[in-house]
Amino acid sequence: xxxxxxxxxxxxxxxxxxxxxxxxxxxxxxxxxxxxxxxxxxxxxxxxxxxxxxxxxxxxxxxxxxxxxxxxxxxxxxxxxxxxxxxxxxxxxxxxxxxxxxxxxxxxxxxxxxxxxxxxxxxxxxxxxxxxxxxxxxxxxxxxxxxxxxxxxxxxxxxxxxxxxxxxxxxxxxxxxxxxxxxxxxxxxxxxxxxxxxxxxxxxxxxxxxxxxxxxxxxxxxxxxxxxxxxxxxxxxxxxxxxxxxxxxxxxxxxxxxxxxxxxxxxxxxxxxxxxxxxxxxxxxxxxxxxxxxxxxxxxxxxxxxxxxxxxxxxxxxxxxxxxxxxxxxxxxxxxxxxxxxxxxxxxxxxxxxxxxxxxxxxxxxxxxxxxxxxxxxxxxxxxxxxxxxxxxxxxxxxxxxxxxxxxxxxxxxxxxxxxxxxxxxxxxxxxxxxxxxxxxxxxxxxxxxxxxx
Numbered sequence: 001x002x003x004x005x006x007x008x009x010x011x012x013x014x015x016x017x018x019x020x021x022x023x024x025x026x027x028x029x030x031x032x033x034x035x036x037x038x039x040x041x042x043x044x045x046x047x048x049x050x051x052x053x054x055x056x057x058x059x060x061x062x063x064x065x066x067x068x069x070x071x072x073x074x075x076x077x078x079x080x081x082x083x084x085x086x087x088x089x090x091x092x093x094x095x096x097x098x099x100x101x102x103x104x105x106x107x108x109x110x111x112x113x114x115x116x117x118x119x120x121x122x123x124x125x126x127x128x129x130x131x132x133x134x135x136x137x138x139x140x141x142x143x144x145x146x147x148x149x150x151x152x153x154x155x156x157x158x159x160x161x162x163x164x165x166x167x168x169x170x171x172x173x174x175x176x177x178x179x180x181x182x183x184x185x186x187x188x189x190x191x192x193x194x195x196x197x198x199x200x201x202x203x204x205x206x207x208x209x210x211x212x213x214x215x216x217x218x219x220x221x222x223x224x225x226x227x228x229x230x231x232x233x234x235x236x237x238x239x240x241x242x243x244x245x246x247x248x249x250x251x252x253x254x255x256x257x258x259x260x261x262x263x264x265x266x267x268x269x270x271x272x273x274x275x276x277x278x279x280x281x282x283x284x285x286x287x288x289x290x291x292x293x294x295x296x297x298x299x300x301x302x303x304x305x306x307x308x309x310x311x312x313x314x315x316x317x318x319x320x321x322x323x324x325x326x327x328x329x330x331x332x333x334x335x336x337x338x339x340x341x342x343x344x345x346x347x348x349x350x351x352x353x354x355x356x357x358x359x360x361x362x363x364x365x366x367x368x369x370x371x372x373x374x375x376x377x378x379x380x381x382x383x384x385x386x387x388x389x390x391x392x393x394x395x396x397x398x399x400x401x402x403x404x405x406x407x408x409x410x411x412x413x414x415x416x417x418x419x420x421x422x423x424x425x426x427x428x429x430x431x432x433x434x435x436x437x438x439x440x441x442x443x444x445x446x447x448x449x450x451x452x453x454x
Contacts, residue, residue: 001029002029002049002050002417003027003028003029003034003048003049003050004027004048004049004050004052004414004417005025005026005027005028005042005045005048005050005051005052006025006026006052006381006383006412006414007025007042007051007052007053008023008025008039008053008054008055009023009024009055009059010022010023010024010057010058010059010397011024011025011026012058012059012060012061012353012373012397013036013061013373013374014060014353014354014357014358014371015358015372015373015374016374018350018353018354021036021038023038023039024036024037024038024059025037025038025041025043026059026373026379026381027042028379028414028417029417030379031378031379031417032376032378032379032417033378033379033381034375036373036374036375052412054383054411054412056385056386056387057383057384057385057387058383058384058386058397058401059373059381059382059383059384060119060353060357060381060382061357061370061371061372061373061377061380061381061382062370062380062381062382062413062415063118063119063120063121063122063326063327063356063357064121064123064356064357064360064364064370064371065115065122065123065124065315065324065326065360066285066312066313066314066360066363066364067124067126067224067262067285067316068115068123068125068126068314068315068316068317068324069125069127069128069316069317069319070107070108070111070317071103071104071107071108071129071317072317072319073107073110073111073114073324073438074103074106074107074441074442075095075319075445075446075451076318076319077322078091078319078446078451078453079091079293079319079320079322083230083231083296084229084230084235084294084296085197085230085231085235087294087320091449091451092128092319094449094450095445095449095451096129097449098448099129099445100445101138103441103442103444103445104131104135104139105139105142106434106437106438107441107442108139108142108146109142109146109437109438110438112142112143112146112147112148113146113426113429113431114324115324115326116147116148116415116421116426117410117413117421117425117426117431118325118326118327118328118410119327119382119384119410119413120148120324121148121380121382121414121415122148122149122150122360122370122380122415123148123149123150124151124189124222124262124285124314125150125151125152125153126153126191126224126264127152127153127155127191128191128193129155130155130160130161131155132170133170133174136152136174139152140152140178140184140186143186144185144186145428146420146426146428146429147185147418147420147427148185148415148420149182149186149370149380149415149416150185151189151222152178152188153191153224154174154175154190154191155191155192155193156171156190156191156192156208156211156215157193157208158202158203158204159201159202159203168211171215174188175188175189175190175215175221179219180219180220180221180365181366182366182369182378182416185415189221189222189224190215190216190222190224191223191224191225192204192208192212192224192225192256193225193226194209194226194227194247194250194251194256195225195226195227195228195229195230195235195239196230196235196236196238196239196242197230199239209254209255209256210255212256213255213256213258216260216261217258220260220365221260222260222261222262222363222364222365223260223262224262224285225256225261225262225263225264226264226265227247227248227251227264227265227266228247228266228267228268228269229264229287229290229291229296231294231295231296232267232268232296232297236268246269246270246273247269247273248263248266248269248273248276248277249272249273252280257276257280257282258281258282259282259365260365261280261283262282262285262312263277263282263283263284263285264285264314265286265290265296265299266284266286266304267291267297267298267299267300271303271307274303274307274309275307277307278308278309282309283309283310283311283359283362283363284299284309284310284311284312285311285312285313285363286299286301286311286312286314286333286355287299287313287314287316287321287329288301288332288333289316289321289323289328289329289332289333290315290316290320292336293320293321293322294320298336298337298339300340301346301347302341302346302347305351310359310362311355312355312359312360312362312363313326313330313333313352313355313356313359313360315329326356330349330352330353330355330356330402331402331403333347333352334347334352334402334403349398349402350398352402353398353402357371357372358371358372378416379414379415379417380414380416381413382410382412382414383410383411383412383413384401384410384411385410385411386400386401388406390404390405391404409425411423
C-alpha cells in the first residue's frame with residue numbers, strides 16, 4: 001500500500017473539534033488518512049514512499065462544491081443582466097436543446113480542471129438535461145481520468161424523451177451501477193425539480209414525487225432540488241399563490257423532506273420551513289454568488305444556523321455565477337451576509353470553512369469520510385501556499401485564505417490518496433488542450449443555440 005507524508009505545513013483538520021495544528025503532518029496510506037498530528041509525532045521520511053514538503057503552506061480538506069451544473073462552463077459570460085426566469089427561457093432551454101454529447105464531455109474536462117485547480121475535490125453535479133445510460137457511463141470515465149470526485153444528480157422527470165417506465169428503469173439501473181459512496185470517483189444520486197417554472201412545464205407531479213421518495217429510501221441516496229432559487233416577486237410568489245404553501249412545505253407534503261434532501265438555494269424559505277427542514281434532517285445548499293448574480297437575494301445563513309439546519313456551500317453552474325472557485329464563494333458569502341445583516345462577520349470564516357467541507361460531507365451522508373483530515377477519512381486534501389504578497393504576514397491563515405482574495409492555484413491536490421495537482425499543474429490532463437477544445441465547442445454550442453457571442 002503506497003504511503004505519502006505531507007509535512008511541515010499548518011493543518012486545518014475540520015474534524016469534530018475543527019482543530020488547527022501550526023506545524024504538522026498528514027500521513028496517507030492507500031486511499032485513506034492514517035494519521036494527523038504535530039511534526040513532533042511525524043514518521044521518518046525514509047519510512048514512506050513519497051514526501052510532500054508543505055512548509056509555508058496550509059493543508060486543508062478538499063473543498064466540497066455541493067451544487068454545480070458542469071456543462072454551463074462552456075457558456076460563461078453569456079448571462080449578464082438576466083433574472084433567473086428570463087435566463088431559463090433565453091439561455092438555458094435553447095442551450096440545453098443544442099447540447100451534444102461531445103460538448104457535455106468536453107465541458108466535464110473543463111469543469112474538472114477549473115475545480116481541481118482551485119481546491120475542489122468533490123462536487124454534486126445537479127443534472128438539468130436528460131442524460132442517458134451511455135452518456136452517464138462516459139461521464140464516469142471522465143471523472144475517473146481527471147481525478148475529481150463526482151456525485152452525479154441524475155435528473156428524474158415526469159416528462160421525458162423516453163416513456164416513463166423506461167426512464168424510471170434507466171434511473172434505477174444507474175443507481176445500481178454507480179452506488180452512492182466514496183469507493184469510486186463517480187456515483188449516481190437524484191435531482192428533481194419542484195420549482196415554479198419546472199412545475200409549469202410538467203417536470204414534476206405528485207406521482208413522480210412519491211416515486212422519488214421511494215428511490216431515496218431504497219438506495220439511501222441524496223436528492224437535490226432547486227428551492228426558491230428564483231426571483232421573489234416572480235416565480236417564488238407565483239408558486240405560493242398557486243400551491244397555497246411554500247416549496248419546502250410542498251416537498252414535505254409529498255414525502256420528499258428527509259435527511260437525504262438537499263435544498264439548493266433556499267433563499268426565500270420562511271421560518272416554519274426552516275424548522276421543518278431542520279427537524280427532518282434536511283440540508284440547505286446555499287449558493288450566495290448565484291443569488292447575487294441573478295438578483296435573487298441572499299440566503300439567510302444566520303437564520304439557518306439558528307434553526308439548526310445543516311448548511312453546505314455550492315457555486316451553482318457558472319452561467320449564473322461564472323465562477324466555481326470555492327474560496328471565492330466563501331469570501332462572497334462572508335461579504336454578502338455582513339451586508340444583509342448589517343453586522344461585521346455576520347457569518348464568520350470558521351463557519352464558512354465548515355460549510356465548504358464537513359457540512360457538505362454531512363449533507364451527502366458521508367460525515368467522517370469526506371470534508372475533514374482525520375484518521376480513517378478519505379485522503380482528499382489540498383496544500384495552499386501562503387507565500388503570495390496578498391496574504392501579508394498570514395497571521396490567521398484560515399481567514400487569510402478566504403478573505404485575501406485572488407485565490408491561488410494550490411501547490412498540491414490529493415484525491416483518494418492520488419496526486420491530481422502538483423506544482424506543475426494538473427497531473428491527469430493537458431490544461432491547454434482542455435481549454436482549446438472547450439472554447440471551440442462553446443462557440444459552436446452558442447451558435448447552434450442562437451446565442452449572441454460578443
